[in-house]
Amino acid sequence: MGTVSDNLRHIHQQIALACEKSARDPGQVRLVAVSKTKPASAVLEALAGGQRLFGENRVQEARDKIPLVAAGQGGEDAQWHLIGPLQRNKVKEAVQLFSLVHSVDSTALAEALSKRAVKPRPLPVLIQVNVGREPQKKGFMPEQVQEAIEQMASLDGIRIRGLMTVPPVVAEAEEARPYFRALAQLAHTLEGVGIQGVEMAELSMGMSHDYPVAVEEGATLVRVGSALFGARTSPL
Numbered sequence: 235m236g237t238v239s240d241n242l243r244h245i246h247q248q249i250a251l252a253c254e255k256s257a258r259d260p261g262q263v264r265l266v267a268v269s270k271t272k273p274a275s276a277v278l279e280a281l282a283g284g285q286r287l288f289g290e291n292r293v294q295e296a297r298d299k300i301p302l303v304a305a306g307q308g309g310e311d312a313q314w315h316l317i318g319p320l321q322r323n324k325v326k327e328a329v330q331l332f333s334l335v336h337s338v339d340s341t342a343l344a345e346a347l348s349k350r351a352v353k354p355r356p357l358p359v360l361i362q363v364n365v366g367r368e369p370q371k372k373g374f375m376p377e378q379v380q381e382a383i384e385q386m387a388s389l390d391g392i393r394i395r396g397l398m399t400v401p402p403v404v405a406e407a408e409e410a411r412p413y414f415r416a417l418a419q420l421a422h423t424l425e426g427v428g429i430q431g432v433e434m435a436e437l438s439m440g441m442s443h444d445y446p447v448a449v450e451e452g453a454t455l456v457r458v459g460s461a462l463f464g465a466r467t468s469p470l
């Protein structure tokens with residue numbers, strides 16, 4: 235494991251390579267540096283290396299870390315995305331901390347976000363899809379997504395900007411490709427349906443072990459933690 239700056243450079247090279255392979259513009263892919271379980275100092279190191287966008291999966295941890303980062307060198311430049319499950323009682327805080335919620339996994343959560351959103355600025359959200367149809371995973375089943383989005387589309391205060399998935403754990407990155415492709419195809423289909431007020435501009439997919447494959451399949455947001463900050467000791 236190199237330094238955070240070295241890792242950052244390597245990840246950007248891998249993203250550029252994947253874009254070259256798939257004839258995509260690297261400007262269309264944003265790296266979300268997943269800093270969960272890592273201290274504010276690690277975030278500040280990444281900021282010093284040019285990274286601006288960070289992902290956290292727990293409101294409580296983010297609430298503690300964000301002010302520490304903001305007080306550090308360059309810390310005000312950090313932007314924060316929520317990538318993990320959101321409990322109803324944390325919604326109010328979440329809308330204040332995060333500029334994008336990747337993990338809307340129920341219409342009830344969308345309604346709660348809508349009620350708490352800070353008007354007039356709508357909160358961008360992504361709809362989480364369980365592409366691998368795993369019983370223990372969060373997200374809508376692929377065949378439920380259209381109806382759910384049609385229900386959520388008219389909610390004030392939130393704006394649906396795309397889809398997100400966490401595919402099944404596989405041994406080889408290549409084995410994740412069909413799941414990424416399925417999410418991209420679903421987004422394409424929904425775009426074709428044309429639901430008022432809904433955009434399919436973002437595809438949040440790909441993690442440390444498979445983000446290059448996700449980029450080849452159209453990811454616009456890759457969520458990379460351990461490949462950037464090193465392995466996590468707690469199993470989050």
Ligand SMILES: *Cc1c(COP(=O)(O)O)cnc(C)c1O
Nearest residue numbers: 268291317441442457458459460
């Ligand atoms: C932890 C986490 C990641 C990052 O995982 P790595 O394998 O460390 O890159 C990405 N997405 C979600 C939803 C996560 O919870």
